[in-house]
Amino acid sequence: MSFEIDKKGRWINSTLEGHCFDRKLALALARFFKKHGQKKIVDLGCGPGWYVRILREKNLVAKGYDGNPYTPDITLQILADGTHCEVLDLSKKIIFEEKFDSVLSLEVGEHIPEKYEYIYLDNIAKNATNYVVLSWAIIGQSGSGHVNCRNNEYIIAQMQKRGFVFDKNSSSYFRDRASLPWFKNTIMVFIKT
Secondary structure (H helix, E strand, O other), rough: OEEEEOOOOOOEOOOOOOOOOHHHHHHHHHHHHHHHHHOOEEEEEOOHHHHHHHHHOOOOOOEEEEEOOOOHHHHHHHHOOOOOEEEEEOOOOOOOOEEEEEEEOOOHHHHOOHHHHHHHHHHHHHHHEEEEEEOOOOOOOOOOOOOOOOOOOHHHHHHHHEEEEEEEHHHHHHHHHHOOEEEEEEEEEEEEE
16 A cells, blocks of 8 residues: 555545446436436545446436545546545534435445444434435455444444434345345445434
């Protein structure tokens, strides 16, 4: 690993090193959001912006934010439409003026130290009008910078405290379609109550 991970879990990296992309999952996400009338999606912890790109290619309004200070430069290359994703510290309280139908946050929480976990989860919950699609590395899952792995039951309980119920069927839909192995155990869908 030739990049830095800071004390808040942000990757400081000007390259694509360490990032993974699941195209099958991205296409399934786009189908799901369209089927459920979700037009505006925000990706919190968007990395290089691959999921944002696919959602936009499928005519959804998608924005991405990541803690990496190189996010604008990296995502400018990936998005290929002259735009870029923005830098945002997910360990600080965030309330967007703009409302989003759904929040997407894939494999981010395990990188955020436990003392910032509640802020990160609040940021997800408070910025989703309808759905949250969230994956979080489970206990024992290896990976660069994994400092806060959590089992599904813990995340489900935390999201319930924030007014979201676990959608088992939709979670299974994504787990069945994902090609990267960790998503088979980590991706979860939540519906706002």
